[in-house]
Amino acid sequence: MNVSRSLTTVALAATAALSVTTLAVTPASAGGAPDLGTVGVDRLASLGTDGVTVHGTYACTVPDAAGASGPGTIGVELVSRSGASTSGTVAVTCDGTTRSWTVTASAVSLRHGQAWLHGYLEVPDAAGNTPWNLFDATVIVVGSR
Structure with a gap:
């Protein structure tokens, strides 16, 4: 159970860190x-x-x-x-x-x-x-x- 929680936390941290970049480069025409x-x-x-x-x-x-x-x-x-x-x-x-x-x-x-x-x-x-x-x-x- 702890491993799952750790992975979730890492994934959320990675998502938060990349959110500005992701929003800037993923219009539908660019493959999003x-x-x-x-x-x-x-x-x-x-x-x-x-x-x-x-x-x-x-x-x-x-x-x-x-x-x-x-x-x-x-x-x-x-x-x-x-x-x-x-x-x-x-x-x-x-x-x-x-x-x-x-x-x-x-x-x-x-x-x-x-x-x-x-x-x-x-x-x-x-x-x-x-x-x-x-x-x-x-x-x-x-x-x-």
Whole structure:
């Protein structure tokens, strides 16, 4: 637990020390990710015979579209305490509307209990770039195979 607290403190100290520089050099056109939208994650994931299913909601827009619509992708990776992991993606529509999303991935050796979800939302722009935003959540995997 102390190691985690030390790392958090170091990360916060590094962020504070770099914040002025970061703000000065990260406009969206210089490689910084624009705010593409928001992603919510349901805290319960279901484990079944077809794999593990994670749900949530999202709202996103294409960064430079004349009409705010376009394709996007939500990708997730679930990692359990034992180190077992799985991942999956789903195509999403980015028009500013809040919608639901569902990813079902192979469960391999994933079992019930706490897992960490690491995810991304990516939305291609008109220039062919694919900016993305990251999100993290803790979920509880319920059910059994």
